[in-house]
Structure formats: C-alpha cells, structure tokens
Amino acid sequence: MKAIKFSRNPLLSERLPLWRRRLVLGVLLAGFTVLVGRSLYLQGINNEFLGDKGRARFERVIDISATRGRITDRHGDVVAVSTPVRSIWAIPEDTKLTPSQSRDLAQMLDMDVRELNRKLASERDFAYVKRQLPPELADRITALQLPGLRQKNEYRRYYPSGEVMAHILGFTGVDDAGQEGIELAFNTQLTGKPGSRRIIKDRRGNVVEDVESISQPVEGKDIVLSMDSKIQFIAYTYLRKAIEEHRAKAGGIVVLDARSGEVLALVNMPTYNPNNRVKLVGAQLRNRALTDTFEPGSTMKPFAAALALEKGKARFNTPIQTAPGKLTIGTATISDAHPHGVLTVAQVIQKSSNVGISKLALSMTPAEMWEMFDALGFGTTLKLGFPGEVSGRLRPAKTWKPIEQATMAYGHGISVTLMQLARAYQAFARDGDLTPLSLTRLDMPPAIGKQVFSTQTAREVRAMLELAVLPGGTAPKAQVPGYRAAGKTGTAHKLEGGAYANKYVASFVGFAPVSDPRLIIAIMVDEPSNGKHYGGDVAAPVFSQVMGESLRTLGVESDAPQKPLQVANAAPVKEEM
Amino acid sequence: MARLNLILLFIVVACALSAVSANHRARKLFTELEGEQKRMRDLEVEWGQLQLEQSTWAAHVRVEKIARERLGMHPPAAGQMISAESAARK
Numbered sequence: 122m123k124a125i126k127f128s129r130n131p132l133l134s135e136r137l138p139l140w141r142r143r144l145v146l147g148v149l150l151a152g153f154t155v156l157v158g159r160s161l162y163l164q165g166i167n168n169e170f171l172g173d174k175g176r177a178r179f180e181r182v183i184d185i186s187a188t189r190g191r192i193t194d195r196h197g198d199v200v201a202v203s204t205p206v207r208s209i210w211a212i213p214e215d216t217k218l219t220p221s222q223s224r225d226l227a228q229m230l231d232m233d234v235r236e237l238n239r240k241l242a243s244e245r246d247f248a249y250v251k252r253q254l255p256p257e258l259a260d261r262i263t264a265l266q267l268p269g270l271r272q273k274n275e276y277r278r279y280y281p282s283g284e285v286m287a288h289i290l291g292f293t294g295v296d297d298a299g300q301e302g303i304e305l306a307f308n309t310q311l312t313g314k315p316g317s318r319r320i321i322k323d324r325r326g327n328v329v330e331d332v333e334s335i336s337q338p339v340e341g342k343d344i345v346l347s348m349d350s351k352i353q354f355i356a357y358t359y360l361r362k363a364i365e366e367h368r369a370k371a372g373g374i375v376v377l378d379a380r381s382g383e384v385l386a387l388v389n390m391p392t393y394n395p396n397n398r399v400k401l402v403g404a405q406l407r408n409r410a411l412t413d414t415f416e417p418g419s420t421m422k423p424f425a426a427a428l429a430l431e432k433g434k435a436r437f438n439t440p441i442q443t444a445p446g447k448l449t450i451g452t453a454t455i456s457d458a459h460p461h462g463v464l465t466v467a468q469v470i471q472k473s474s475n476v477g478i479s480k481l482a483l484s485m486t487p488a489e490m491w492e493m494f495d496a497l498g499f500g501t502t503l504k505l506g507f508p509g510e511v512s513g514r515l516r517p518a519k520t521w522k523p524i525e526q527a528t529m530a531y532g533h534g535i536s537v538t539l540m541q542l543a544r545a546y547q548a549f550a551r552d553g554d555l556t557p558l559s560l561t562r563l564d565m566p567p568a569i570g571k572q573v574f575s576t577q578t579a580r581e582v583r584a585m586l587e588l589a590v591l592p593g594g595t596a597p598k599a600q601v602p603g604y605r606a607a608g609k610t611g612t613a614h615k616l617e618g619g620a621y622a623n624k625y626v627a628s629f630v631g632f633a634p635v636s637d638p639r640l641i642i643a644i645m646v647d648e649p650s651n652g653k654h655y656g657g658d659v660a661a662p663v664f665s666q667v668m669g670e671s672l673r674t675l676g677v678e679s680d681a682p683q684k685p686l687q688v689a690n691a692a693p694v695k696e697e698m
Numbered sequence: 699m700a701r702l703n704l705i706l707l708f709i710v711v712a713c714a715l716s717a718v719s720a721n722h723r724a725r726k727l728f729t730e731l732e733g734e735q736k737r738m739r740d741l742e743v744e745w746g747q748l749q750l751e752q753s754t755w756a757a758h759v760r761v762e763k764i765a766r767e768r769l770g771m772h773p774p775a776a777g778q779m780i781s782a783e784s785a786a787r788k
Contacts, residue, residue, distance in 0.1 A: 191746070198756075199749045281753035328732045329725045354758035603779060670773070 179321050180332060187313025189276060189297055190341030192290060192304075194350040195383075195562045201290055201304070203276040203297060207259035208252040213243045216269030229262060230254075252295060253277045278304075280395040282350060285357045288408040289348060289387045289560075291508075292395040301406065303344065303560065306506045313341035345562045347383035352376055352671045356386040359666045360644070364390045367627075367649035367659050373410040374663065375543045376671060377641040379632055381566030382547065382556035384505075385640070385671075387411075387540075412509040414536035415645065418613030419473045419595075419656070420630045421532030423549065423582050425482045426470050428493045430578045434484045437581050438465045443476040450524040455479050471588040473595045473610065475531050482530030483523060490526060491518035496573045497545040498555065499537055505560055513537040532611060539628075543643035546630050549586060549607075550638035553579035583607055587635050590661075596629060599661035601669045603679035605635035608642075608664060610656030615648070624648050629660035633668050636680040642668055 125131075163171060192201035209230070218226065218241070227234040230251045240248050250270065254262075259272055278293045280286065291302020299308035316338030321330040353376075360374045369390075376386035393405040407413060429435040446460025455475050461468075469477030482490065494500065500515025514536040521529070528534045537545075540558070547555050547570070556570035574582075586607035590599045596610045608631015614621035630643040644660040644667075653659055672679075754760075765771040 188742075188746075191749075199753045202746050202750050204746050204750060205743055279750050281750055281757060283757070283759070285759065328729065330728060351758060354762075358762075 180319055181322050182317055182319050182335065185316045185318065185338040186274065186276075187315045187338040187340050189278070189293070189313060190311040190343045192311070192344045192346060194346055194348045194353075195385075196349070197345070198350050200282050200286055200346070200348075200350060201278060201280050203278050205256060206253040206275055206277040207256055208273045208275050209250040209254065209259065209262060210271050210273060211241060211248050211250050212246060212269050212271070213241050213248050214246070214269075216241050216267070218267060222265070222267060225265065226262070226267065229258065282353075283396060284392045284394045285354055285388070286348070286350070287392045287395045288389045288410075289346070289353075289384075290395065292398065301508065302408065303346065303507075305508045306560075307344050310342045311344060314339040347378070347385065347559050347562050348387070349385045349674075351674050352667075353386040353388065355670045355674070356642075356667050357388045357392075359663050360388050360390055363644075363646060363659065363663045366651065367646060367653060368651040369646045369659075370648040370650075371404070371407075371409060372644070372646040373413075373539045374645075374667065375410050375539050375643045376667065377543050377547065377558070377643075379547060379550040379638045379641050381563055382544075382558050382570070383563055383566070384540075384558055384560055408507070408509070409645070409647075410539040411503075411505070411507050412511055412538070414511055414513045414538050415626050415628075415647075416535065416613045416616060417532040417537050417542055417628060418611035418626065419531055420542060420609050420611035420628050420643075421535070422473060422478045422530065423470055423586060423609055424493060424497065424545065425478050425485075425490070425530035426466055426585065427549070427574050427578050427582045428485060428490060429466065429481045430581055431574055432485060432489060435466050435481060437467050437584070440465055441469060441477045441480055443469070443474045443480075446476060448476045448479055448527075450479075450483075450527055451522070453524045455524075455527060467585045467588055470582075470585040470609065471594045473589070478530045479527035482527050487518040487521040487526050490529065491515070491521075493573065494529075494535070496555075496571070497548060498541055499535065499545065503538075503540060503544065503558055505540075505558055507560065511538060513541055532613060539643050539645045542628075542630055543641050546632060546641050546643070548573045549579050549582050550632040550641050551579070552576040583635060583638075586631065590631065595655075596631075596657040596661040596664075598657060599629060599631055599664045601633050601665050601672070603669065603681055604633045604672055604677070605681045606633040606665070606668060607631055607635050607638075608661075610661060612654060612656045624650075625654040627654055627656040627659035629656050629664045631664050631668070633672060634677065634680040639675065639677050640668060640671055642671075 189203045191199055191203075193199050223234055223237055223241075227237045230237070232251065237250065240250055253275060262270070263272065276297045278297060280290060280292070282290075289302055291304040291306075292300055293304050294300050299305035299311065304311065314336075316334070316336045318334040319332040320328045321332060323329045356374045356376055360372055363369070364372045372390045374386070374388045375384065377383070378385055387408075387410050389407065389409045391405045393401055426435075430437070435441075440463050442462075443457060443464050444460055444462045446457040448455045457474050457476050461472055461474055461477075464472065464474055464477050466477075466481065468474075469481070494515050500513055502510050502512045516534075525534050544555065544558055551570065553574035553576050554570035554572045556567045586609055587605060588594050589610070590596050590606050590608055596608060599606060599608050599610075608629055611626070611628035611630070613626045613628070615624040615626055616622070617624070626645060626647055627649050628643070628645045630641070632638040632641045642664050644663050646659050646663075649659045
C-alpha cells in the first residue's frame, strides 16, 4: 500500500459540519464545569466531610489521666496513696486460647483454670479477667500476646498504715472513688478531673504534633490531716491492749489538741485492714467515736458543777450533804452505793457522788442547764463533714422533769458521741472557751473560741478534775508520770430496749499537763466483761499510757516529778453509777 | 527582568525548604518533649510507689516490733527519765 502523507490526506479536504465541533467543545466544557463545581463544593463550601475523614486517619484524642490526691498526716507522712495498676479484660468471642495457654495464664493470674475458662466463655462482649494487677505482672501477660486480651490502666489506693488509721481514712471503691471516712468526706478535693487533648500520630504511633488541648487535667489535691500518725499508733496500741485485757465488745479513743482543736488521733475497735476488705463485717466499719452515741455517765458531772460555780449557786468549797446516800425525787430515788456524808463541791467531783451532783443540778433551772449543754455542743453535730456523723440526743428543756434534770447532771437521759464529749472538755482544758474541731491541719488555729464558762470557773473545775486523778479520787490509775493530769471517769449502764441492762460502758475523759493543757483524751470501752467494769479501772490506765507517751512524743516539758504512780497507798474510790 | 525573577524564585525555594525543615524540627522537639513528659509521669508514679514503700517500712507497728524484739529496747521507767531543761537548772 502506498503511504499517504497526513497533510495530503484526502479526508482533510472534507470539511466537518460546524455543529459537531461545537458539540464536542460543549460536552468538554460542561465536563470541566462539573469538575470545577464539584471541587469548589468539596474544597470550599462543604469541606467538613473530607476534613473529618482526613483527621480521623491521623488525629487522635487521648485522655490524660489525673491521679487522686494523696492523704498525709500532719507531718507529711503518706497515709493513703494511689498507684497505677492494670486490669485485664477480654472480648470472649475473640479469645480462643489453647489449653496450655489457659493454663499458663491462670497460673500467672493465680486463678483456677476452670474459673478463667468460665469467664472467657461468657456471652457478653466484655469481661474482666482480673482487675488491679501490678504493672510488672501485666507486662508479662502482654508479652504472651494472647488474642482478644486487652489491658486497661486503673488506679488502686494503698493505705500503708493499715488498720491503725482505718476508721478515719475510710477507703475507696474499685473505681477509686471515696466510699467511707475522709476519702468520702473530701472526695471532691481528692478526685482529679481527667483531661484530654488532640494530637497527630505518625505511622509508628509516635505523637508528632499537639493540635489542641481539649480540656486541661486537674490533678487531685493532697489532703493534710490533723492526725499525728505517731500519737495515732500509741492510741491504737493501748486501746487494743485494753480491749483484749477486758474482753470488751468495742471501744474508741479520741485525742485532741487542746490549743487548736485539731483531732490528733481517732481509733475505734474493732477495726479492719483497708488494704484487704474481703472479710469485712459491719461492726468493724463503724466509726464509733463519731457515728455512735452512748450515755456518758459520770463524765458529765463536771459540767453541772461548772454551771453551779458560774451561776454563783456554789463555790469550790461549798459543803453539800450527801448522807444518807439517797435522794428521792418524785417516785424515783438516786443513790450512792458508797455514802460519803458531807462533801465539798470539789469532793463531789473527786469522788463522783450522784446525790451531790443532783442537788447541785436542782439548784439551777432546766433552761440554764439546757443552754449550757447546747453551748458545749451536745445535741448538735460537730460539722466535721464526716459521713454519718450524728448529733446525739438532748431533749428540749421544757420537757424535763426534775428527776431527769438530776440524772442528766450525771450523764443519763442524754446521749453524746465520744468526739462531742472530748470537745466539751476543751472548755476546762482551755480557759472556758471552745474552738471548732478540725480533721485537717490548721496553719492558723483560732486563738480564742466561743466562751462557755468564765476563766475562773474553768480553772476551778480543772483543779477539781485534778483531785479526781490523785489518790482519793475515782481514777488514781489515770495519773501520768511526769505530768499533772486531770480528768473524770464514767461508768454507765447500757440502755437496751429502753431499760438499763447489766452491761457497762466505761469511759474516761481528761487532759494534761494541768499547768498548761495540751492534749485532751477521751476513751470509751463498750461492755468490758472480764471482771472489771469501772471507768477508773478500764479506761483510766489507757489514758495514763496514751497521755504520757503522746506528751513525750510532742516534747512537752514535764510539770511534775518523774515518779511512779501512787495508786497502792490509798483505797481506790469507786464511783457511782 | 529575567535575573530578578531568578533571584525571587531562589528566595521562594529557600523559604519553602526552611519552612519544611522548621516544621520537621518542631515535630522532633515535640516528640522529645512528649518523651520527657512521659518520663515525668513515670517518675511521679515511681515517687508515689517509693513513698508508699517508705511508709510501709517506717510503719510504727514495724519499728516498734523491731525495737522491742530485735534490739531489745523498752520504754524507760518513770524514775529513769530526766528532762533536759530541769537537769540544766540544777
């Protein structure tokens, strides 16, 4: 075939119709217009969709966890801290393990193989295999590379002081939120707020760019308690000893700083280990010092005496006839088991005479007594913010019968918490005023509190309470070697079903050193049942030991010679009930 | 004219390259910062664990037990104590 040059192609001489050219041009133009329009639409007007798709491929939102704050004692020793742990969870459907894999895993997790298999056979999409494992163990499990097993970071709370501080601290649940005690009371401060931020990750999962911070994490605040862990330990040791020795059902002790109103120690028995709460029963959980009330018995006597001094009804040495040891009011009779004859007001407190204090109480009006009890904080909660704190029972003065007014003077027909009782003694340990109590360390404690008694009255009652602790009083065993101590015993029958049972609550409240009181200690022992049940025998020795060691721990200068207790040379005076 | 264009082109290319390298450096520094922050968090966790360990070793229960049993210590009797200040006064 002979080649024809393109330029001489006969077809070229044939002119195409104009419409065909226009048609092709038009179609091409229309095509470009659609393309430009679409790209304008995607890039300019509706650019969200593709932008999101793109970001979804390289941007990630990561959570920044916030740890729960630590709790420390007043010296900064950690008493509660959260550390990271890991929980292993599985998507049961994806987890197909060979028998040897299950065996290895079960052994590492310290679990029964059957239990593990049961968990992995669950119908649900999500099953915890084991929660709160130490990170090292969790890393070893990751190394096994088992299919379908995932890990999640969590926190676990540890309490290095264990059962010594259990009641005051409380504990957190498995999700690290407070459930009891300080952990619950200060939960909002302790809990941090997790934050999150948007980042760009590269192919290997490294963060290459910080796009924006969505919300800043807020770390949980640390709480500094007013507690002194050493005094707490001293209180714990001696209370536990006393409870065991007297085979008591329960007990509590509170140590207050008389100057600042800070709570230095609070122990309840029975207690529990907050790090291992598997076998926990309700009785162990109760913070008796704050959430249980009891009839305080004779520890209330100094208040009635103080009011009598305050109102000018009696003086330190005013004689009161307590013979023949019986006082009949209406149909009821108040009696002293050991009649004393004529006693001064100071001796009424020293020897704890029911008749004497009843006579003093009846010289005042119910309204006057009610006002004093109210001012001392009885019948109202202390507003410590502690969960479950109760107010106790103080009936309105209008409903008091004379016999009730008399019994209230020696602590029956009124119920209080141990903490309320300890705080009320602040009025004697200080010069007649009361400060609010605090569970956290105060940098600026209030210098002067609310005045309840005059300075003069407070000093005189202090002297009476010191007599009660010396030989000839009800509590010579409460003497503290090296320090002048003062205090009052209480021994009360327990109310059971509306009647007084043959069970007792032995108590002691006191303070030292008398020349400049620093500590107030209140002790309550519930149902001592090993032969002794008097406050002077059961609670007073605990006071002596705890007070002595605590004052030495604080380095308080002694105000009495260091000599052994004088107990044997005087027959102990049994208090009245 | 052509010469000016050439110079401008050169400047534009140089700017573009420096922008790329600046961005790269920023990312590298950021990764480093990220690593340091992770180290900070890890150290904080470790500090918490060490504090926990310290409180556990220094627990009063343990100290008292060791003092009594291993070191044979006991609290002094009432007559054995002399306060430093009262001794100084004599």
